[in-house]
Amino acid sequence: MAGSAVLERRFHRWCLAPTLAVLAVVTLLPTLYLLATSLTPLNLTQPQTAWDFSQPARNYHLLLADARLRGSLWVQLQLSLWTVGLQMLLGFGFALLLNLRSRFLEALRTVFLIPMVLPPIVVAIIWKVLYTPDISPAHWALAALGWPMPALITHPAYALPAIIVADVWEWFPFTMLMILAGLQMLPQELVDAARIDGAGAWRLTRHIVLPFLRGVLLVAALFRLIDSIKAFPLIFILTDGGPGTVTEVTNYYSYLQAFNFSYLGYSSAITVVLLAATVALSLVILRAAGWGPRSE
Amino acid sequence: MSRGWLLHAAVLGLVLLILAPFLWLLQMSLKTQADIFAFPPRLAFVPTLEHYRTIWDTAFRRSFANSAIVAVLSTALAMMLGVPGAYALSRARFGAAGTLGLWILVSRMAPPIAFTIPYFLAYRHLGLLDTRAGLVIVYLTFNLSLVVWLMRSFFDATPRSLEEAAWIDGAGLGQAFIRIVLPLSAPGLAACAILCFLYAWNDFFFALILTRTEAMTAPVAVVNFMNYEGWEWGKIAAGGTLVMLPVLVFSFVVRKFLVRGLTAGALRG
Numbered sequence: 379m380a381g382s383a384v385l386e387r388r389f390h391r392w393c394l395a396p397t398l399a400v401l402a403v404v405t406l407l408p409t410l411y412l413l414a415t416s417l418t419p420l421n422l423t424q425p426q427t428a429w430d431f432s433q434p435a436r437n438y439h440l441l442l443a444d445a446r447l448r449g450s451l452w453v454q455l456q457l458s459l460w461t462v463g464l465q466m467l468l469g470f471g472f473a474l475l476l477n478l479r480s481r482f483l484e485a486l487r488t489v490f491l492i493p494m495v496l497p498p499i500v501v502a503i504i505w506k507v508l509y510t511p512d513i514s515p516a517h518w519a520l521a522a523l524g525w526p527m528p529a530l531i532t533h534p535a536y537a538l539p540a541i542i543v544a545d546v547w548e549w550f551p552f553t554m555l556m557i558l559a560g561l562q563m564l565p566q567e568l569v570d571a572a573r574i575d576g577a578g579a580w581r582l583t584r585h586i587v588l589p590f591l592r593g594v595l596l597v598a599a600l601f602r603l604i605d606s607i608k609a610f611p612l613i614f615i616l617t618d619g620g621p622g623t624v625t626e627v628t629n630y631y632s633y634l635q636a637f638n639f640s641y642l643g644y645s646s647a648i649t650v651v652l653l654a655a656t657v658a659l660s661l662v663i664l665r666a667a668g669w670g671p672r673s674e
Numbered sequence: 675m676s677r678g679w680l681l682h683a684a685v686l687g688l689v690l691l692i693l694a695p696f697l698w699l700l701q702m703s704l705k706t707q708a709d710i711f712a713f714p715p716r717l718a719f720v721p722t723l724e725h726y727r728t729i730w731d732t733a734f735r736r737s738f739a740n741s742a743i744v745a746v747l748s749t750a751l752a753m754m755l756g757v758p759g760a761y762a763l764s765r766a767r768f769g770a771a772g773t774l775g776l777w778i779l780v781s782r783m784a785p786p787i788a789f790t791i792p793y794f795l796a797y798r799h800l801g802l803l804d805t806r807a808g809l810v811i812v813y814l815t816f817n818l819s820l821v822v823w824l825m826r827s828f829f830d831a832t833p834r835s836l837e838e839a840a841w842i843d844g845a846g847l848g849q850a851f852i853r854i855v856l857p858l859s860a861p862g863l864a865a866c867a868i869l870c871f872l873y874a875w876n877d878f879f880f881a882l883i884l885t886r887t888e889a890m891t892a893p894v895a896v897v898n899f900m901n902y903e904g905w906e907w908g909k910i911a912a913g914g915t916l917v918m919l920p921v922l923v924f925s926f927v928v929r930k931f932l933v934r935g936l937t938a939g940a941l942r943g
Contacts, residue, residue, distance in 0.1 A: 382841070389847040390762035397759025397822060398774075404814045405781045411792035420795075475685065482682055488929045489689055492696055495925045495932070496918050497876040499893040503914045504695045507702065513907060515698060515715045522714070547695065601783075608785045611878050615897065629785050636791055637883060646791055653780075653788045660779045664772070 409653070416650045420643035427643065437647035447648065449623055450631040457542060457627055458606040462599055464546045469553025469598070474583075476554070477561045487558075494551040502615035505544040506531075509616065531616050537625050544612050549605070553598045560594035561587070593666060600663045604656055628652060703911035710907050725912035729899075733887075734913060737895035741917075744806050744891065745874035748813035752870050755814075756821030757863065761851060763822065764829035781819040786879040789815050794883055804886045812880050817870040824869070828862040829855070865931035868924045875920060892917045 417434040419427045441447060472490065476483050493501065509531045511517045520527045530540040564587065572586050588595075609627055613619060619626035619634065626634075629652060636645035702710055704721040768774070793812055794803070802808035836858065840850040856863070881891040890898075896913035899906050925932055 386847060387766065390766035393758035393762035393851075394766075394768075397755050397762075397818070400755050400814065401777075401781070401818050401822075404811060404818065405777075405789075408789050408792035408796070408815075411796065412788060415791065415795065478681075480678075480682075483685065486685065486689055488926070488932075489693065491925065491929075491932060492693060492922070495872070495921055496696065497878070497893055497921060499876075499878045499897060500699070500914045500918045503896065503910060504699045507699060507907070507911070508695055513702075513710055518713055518715060547692070604783045610786070615900075629787060632787055636787070636794075642791055642795065645787075649785070649788050649791060652785050656783050656785065656788075657776070657780050660776060660783055664776055664779065 412646050412653070413650060415643055416646035418643045420641075420646070422640045422642060437644050440644060441647055441651070446623060446626075447628070447631060450626050450628040453538065453623070453625060454607065454627040454629075456538060457545070457609060457625075458603055460542045461545045461549070461606055462602045464542070465550045465553045465602055466595065466599055468546065468550040469555075469557050470595075472550070472554045473557035473561055476558055490554060491551050493548050496548075498548070498611040499615070501544065501548045502611045505540075505547075505612065506615050509540055532621055534621050534624050537617050537621060541609075541612055541616060541625055544616065545606070545609065548612075549602060553602060556594055556598040556601075557591060560591045564590050596666045597663055600659055600666065604659045604663075607652060607655065699911050699914055702907065703915045705908065707908050710911075725908040726916070729909050729913050729916075733890075734892070734895050734916075737890045737892045738916065740806060740885075740889055741875055741892040742920075744809045744813065744889070745871045747806070748810045748817055748874045749867050749870040751810065752814055752817035752821045753863070753867055756818050757825055757856075758851070760822045760825035761829050761855065763826045765834070778819045778823055782816055782823065784815075786877075790880060790883050793880075797884060803884060804888045804890075806889045808884055809881060809889060809891070812884060813874045813877065816873060820870060820873065821866060824866050825859075825862065828859060828866070832858060862931070865928040868928045869932075872921055872924060 416437055418430050419433070419436060420430075421427045476487055476490070496504075508514050508516050509529070511527075511529050517527055528536065530536040568586055568590070569582065572582050577585065607627075607629060610629060610633070613625055613627065613630050617625040619630050623631075628648065632645045632648040632652065635641045635648065701717075703725060704723070705716075705719055706722055706724065709716055709719050763774070789812065793808075797803040797808050802811070832855070836854055837850045840854045841847070845853065876893070877891070878893045878897075881889075881894045882897075885891065885894065892913070896910060896917055899909045899913055
């Protein structure tokens with residue numbers, strides 16, 4: 379039997395080796411390359427700037443003084459907090475609704491997933507149509523009711539809220555799914571016991587359901603928070619970061635620096651910061667969900 | 675009873691409200707240019723396939739093929755590399771499993787630009803810019819992690835006893851894996867493959883940066899309809915509909931597994 383355990387171990391190593399080798403080549407190597415370019419003033423229009431490590435910390439010093447970057451972080455913060463908050467609220471509401479025992483609602487569950495499975499670029503196109511006054515049924519309907527609406531995505535005060543609405547529409551099904559899965563693990567005895575003790579719907583939700591879901595809610599919010607850092611197609615199609623820079627999130631600013639202004643070195647430094655935030659939040663997820671080294 | 679009906683009607687109304695933006699694009703793709711700009715919007719109109727016909731005769735068809743080829747190849751590669759690894763992670767006890775979990779999660783969650791910059795620079799030297807091979811490799815960054823992440827929890831849920839029975843009958847470890855474990859996991863494998871396909875198909879950012887004309891994918895091609903003067907809304911709507919069609923069909927096929935895959939294994943169990 380000892381011999382077979384050794385064989386088994388060897389077999390597992392052979393299964394795992396190609397996976398890890400390729401994963402390392404496609405993810406770790408590029409990350410190291412990104413770190414390296416972040417230490418250079420790389421600019422594609424000036425070839426001599428590649429691999430110039432004479433002032434490695436320069437980009438990071440520039441980051442601290444960059445007002446446009448600070449502005450983008452503020453936009454990012456607003457976008458993240460509003461979208462995650464609204465998605466959690468809507469997701470919770472719809473999950474409670476879909477958790478009711480009914481065949482009709484079960485059949486509808488899949489339909490609710492449509493916004494999040496659509497290609498993000500199609501979601502962006504859909505909202506571009508809705509936000510373009512010439513062809514938008516929403517603009518027409520509001521005008522017909524006597525409340526003409528200004529063009530939202532070109533308006534400094536409404537552009538960010540417009541993006542937030544589109545993003546919430548796209549991703550509330552995700553929080554809904556996670557919370558629904560959590561609700562379905564809620565032990566019925568707990569609910570019954572609380573009912574017998576005379577708890578109404580409100581107190582039941584507040585004292586039984588919410589505490590039970592705490593872990594799921596945290597993980598769902600963290601997943602959305604990390605994803606909100608990546609927001610790209612909506613901003614690219616709807617506002618292009620504008621008007622001015624009111625919808626320019628950090629990810630978008632980094633994209634502009636790299637691929638519009640050709641400052642790849644500086645953009646790499648911004649991206650390293652974003653990546654560090656992703657790693658930190660992922661660590662929190664792993665802790666929160668208890669998937670560290672497995673205990674079973 | 676009547677309260678039940680009321681609830682159902684309210685839910686149906688909500689569903690329609692939520693799906694309205696999506697349905698609007700669908701009906702727009704079937705309208706003539708004049709109908710699109712008609713106010714008030716016409717709900718009853720004579721549908722036309724004009725826009726579909728026009729875009730199918732342009733370079734869009736090629737982009738559509740590119741999308742399909744790249745998504746299929748990247749899925750196949752990710753599955754071949756990832757499934758054995760996921761199996762080993764599920765069955766063996768590796769000390770570094772926690773670190774590995776973080777690595778895989780970060781690969782999935784990292785902002786695409788973190789990979790785009792180094793890939794863009796490397797591809798300029800390797801001659802992989804604007805090639806389908808280049809995209810296939812980039813898509814491994816998220817699809818390989820997805821396969822390992824999903825299939826590991828899938829294998830965790832399949833009993834070991836069947837493989838052990840096969841070993842007792844004299845099958846080797848590899849044989850037991852290929853003849854017993856894989857066939858038993860067929861539904862999970864299929865669903866996982868479809869999810870990989872969808873993630874590759876839905877990508878916009880990598881294709882935007884790493885392709886120009888030759889390897890351009892459908893999502894980027896649709897956006898290009900926006901750059902011409904006069905905004906060809908009919909073409910944009912038809913192109914958008916074509917891009918989402920495979921997604922809707924496949925999502926419907928794997929709707930049960932979708933829940934697990936879309937939450938990216940976020941819930942264990």
